[in-house]
Amino acid sequence: MTEQAANPPAAKTSRNFFTINHDMSGEDALVHAIELIRGIEDTIDEYCCAMAGEPGVGMLVNAAHNAQMSRALAEHALKRAVPD
Secondary structure, three states: OOHHHHOOOOOOOOOOOOOOOOOOOHHHHHHHHHHHHHHHHHHHHHHHHHOOOOOOHHHHHHHHHHHHHHHHHHHHHHHHHOOO
Protein backbone atom coordinates (compact mmCIF):
# COMPACT_ATOMS: atom_id res chain seq x y z
CA MET A 1 0.00 0.00 0.00
CA THR A 2 1.35 3.44 -0.85
CA GLU A 3 1.90 6.16 1.74
CA GLN A 4 -0.84 8.27 0.16
CA ALA A 5 -3.39 5.43 0.27
CA ALA A 6 -2.54 4.70 3.90
CA ASN A 7 -3.00 8.34 4.93
CA PRO A 8 -6.04 9.92 3.30
CA PRO A 9 -6.14 13.72 3.21
CA ALA A 10 -7.45 15.42 6.31
CA ALA A 11 -11.07 16.52 6.21
CA LYS A 12 -11.49 20.11 5.15
CA THR A 13 -12.86 22.47 7.75
CA SER A 14 -14.78 25.67 7.21
CA ARG A 15 -13.40 27.31 10.37
CA ASN A 16 -11.67 30.61 9.85
CA PHE A 17 -8.28 31.42 11.33
CA PHE A 18 -9.79 34.60 12.71
CA THR A 19 -13.09 35.99 13.86
CA ILE A 20 -14.54 39.46 13.67
CA ASN A 21 -16.29 40.87 16.70
CA HIS A 22 -19.63 41.96 15.29
CA ASP A 23 -19.98 44.54 18.08
CA MET A 24 -16.87 46.36 16.83
CA SER A 25 -17.54 49.87 15.60
CA GLY A 26 -16.82 50.82 12.01
CA GLU A 27 -14.13 53.20 13.20
CA ASP A 28 -12.36 50.49 15.20
CA ALA A 29 -12.59 48.13 12.22
CA LEU A 30 -10.95 50.76 10.00
CA VAL A 31 -8.16 51.32 12.54
CA HIS A 32 -7.43 47.58 12.63
CA ALA A 33 -7.62 47.32 8.83
CA ILE A 34 -5.16 50.20 8.48
CA GLU A 35 -2.69 48.46 10.80
CA LEU A 36 -3.02 45.18 8.87
CA ILE A 37 -2.42 46.98 5.58
CA ARG A 38 0.59 48.74 7.09
CA GLY A 39 2.00 45.30 7.97
CA ILE A 40 1.48 44.16 4.38
CA GLU A 41 3.29 47.26 3.12
CA ASP A 42 6.22 46.74 5.49
CA THR A 43 6.57 43.06 4.59
CA ILE A 44 6.50 43.71 0.85
CA ASP A 45 8.91 46.65 1.20
CA GLU A 46 11.43 44.57 3.18
CA TYR A 47 11.27 41.77 0.60
CA CYS A 48 11.60 44.15 -2.36
CA CYS A 49 14.64 45.84 -0.80
CA ALA A 50 16.29 42.48 -0.13
CA MET A 51 15.53 41.17 -3.62
CA ALA A 52 16.19 44.36 -5.62
CA GLY A 53 16.82 43.60 -9.27
CA GLU A 54 15.41 40.07 -9.11
CA PRO A 55 12.75 38.96 -11.62
CA GLY A 56 9.19 39.46 -10.41
CA VAL A 57 9.98 42.23 -7.91
CA GLY A 58 8.09 44.67 -10.15
CA MET A 59 4.87 42.80 -9.45
CA LEU A 60 5.50 43.10 -5.72
CA VAL A 61 6.18 46.82 -6.10
CA ASN A 62 2.74 47.05 -7.72
CA ALA A 63 1.24 45.11 -4.79
CA ALA A 64 2.95 47.51 -2.37
CA HIS A 65 1.50 50.47 -4.26
CA ASN A 66 -1.98 48.93 -4.07
CA ALA A 67 -1.56 48.37 -0.32
CA GLN A 68 -0.48 52.00 0.11
CA MET A 69 -3.50 53.22 -1.84
CA SER A 70 -5.81 50.94 0.17
CA ARG A 71 -4.39 52.30 3.41
CA ALA A 72 -4.77 55.89 2.21
CA LEU A 73 -8.40 55.27 1.29
CA ALA A 74 -9.11 53.59 4.65
CA GLU A 75 -7.44 56.48 6.49
CA HIS A 76 -9.54 58.94 4.49
CA ALA A 77 -12.71 57.01 5.35
CA LEU A 78 -11.71 57.00 9.03
CA LYS A 79 -11.13 60.77 9.02
CA ARG A 80 -14.54 61.30 7.41
CA ALA A 81 -16.23 58.99 9.93
CA VAL A 82 -14.64 60.61 12.98
CA PRO A 83 -14.85 64.42 12.86
CA ASP A 84 -11.89 66.39 14.26
